[in-house]
Amino acid sequence: MKKVITLMLSLMLCVAFMTGCGSSDVYKVITEPTFPPFDTTDENGELTGFDMELMQAIAEDQGFEVEFESMGFDALIPAIQAGNADIIAAGMNAMDPDRQKKVDFSDYYYDSGLVVLVKEGNNTIKSIDDLTSDMKVASQIQTTGGDKANELAKDGKIKEAVILDQFDTCVLQVINGDVDAVIIDLPVAKSYISKQPGKVKIVGDTLNAESYGFAVAKGNKELLDKINAGLKNMKDNGTYDELYDKWFN
Numbered sequence: 656m657k658k659v660i661t662l663m664l665s666l667m668l669c670v671a672f673m674t675g676c677g678s679s680d681v682y683k684v685i686t687e688p689t690f691p692p693f694d695t696t697d698e699n700g701e702l703t704g705f706d707m708e709l710m711q712a713i714a715e716d717q718g719f720e721v722e723f724e725s726m727g728f729d730a731l732i733p734a735i736q737a738g739n740a741d742i743i744a745a746g747m748n749a750m751d752p753d754r755q756k757k758v759d760f761s762d763y764y765y766d767s768g769l770v771v772l773v774k775e776g777n778n779t780i781k782s783i784d785d786l787t788s789d790m791k792v793a794s795q796i797q798t799t800g801g802d803k804a805n806e807l808a809k810d811g812k813i814k815e816a817v818i819l820d821q822f823d824t825c826v827l828q829v830i831n832g833d834v835d836a837v838i839i840d841l842p843v844a845k846s847y848i849s850k851q852p853g854k855v856k857i858v859g860d861t862l863n864a865e866s867y868g869f870a871v872a873k874g875n876k877e878l879l880d881k882i883n884a885g886l887k888n889m890k891d892n893g894t895y896d897e898l899y900d901k902w903f904n
């Protein structure tokens with residue numbers, strides 16, 4: 656009996672030791688989850704999406720662990736700057752000079768662009784040029800789409816930029832007729848359309864070119880190098896393409 660207890664105790668110690676010390680680093684990855692198929696939630700409310708699975712694959716490849724947490728899009732960069740999180744995985748345009756002053760970005764992992772989204776039955780707005788000074792345009796706070804909406808309002812091309820916390824609310828507002836259009840990333844617009852077919856449509860050309868990157872704290876070269884190495888490996892070994900097929904088809 657004594658032997659059994661001693662054995663069990665030492666086993667427990669072993670496990671405690673292995674999980675406590677000597678194990679791999681755990682990095683906190685943050686996102687805003689109304690950005691399908693990059694950042695979204697499953698039927699149990701768990702964070703999922705292309706960004707999450709790509710980051711998970713990179714972590715496994717590079718021997719670190721990740722835990723995901725969601726917050727407002729405007730809280731992501733401040734959380735990194737304050738040291739409260741390690742990595743942003745949020746479909747974030749890495750080409751933005753203001754962001755580059757605040758965080759360091761990985762190599763690009765997805766090329767994207769903004770589009771105008773209107774209600775399915777809308778026949779007046781066929782492109783961004785059809786927006787008029789009596790119209791409201793929604794987008795998400797502190798995003799490139801939000802910047803564009805603010806710029807349109809400032810130039811007097813629309814009546815108001817409606818800046819909201821979540822993209823799902825923006826889409827709801829255009830469906831309900833509260834706003835005339837939403838400015839949103841093309842793959843995300845497509846995802847919302849496939850989720851609720853017949854409600855909204857994309858009009859006109861893509862408004863810009865942007866590329867998404869993962870962000871880390873300024874100067875965290877060690878982590879950035881791991882992310883870039885892992886990303887390259889995922890592109891080389893087919894994992895990136897597998898995830899692409901899974902989330903974009």
Ligand code: ARG
Pocket residue numbers: 686687688689690694728745746747748749795797798799800822840865
């Ligand atoms: N690509 C846009 C930007 O960088 C929108 C990103 C929004 N991402 C999100 N997870 N809500 O500003």
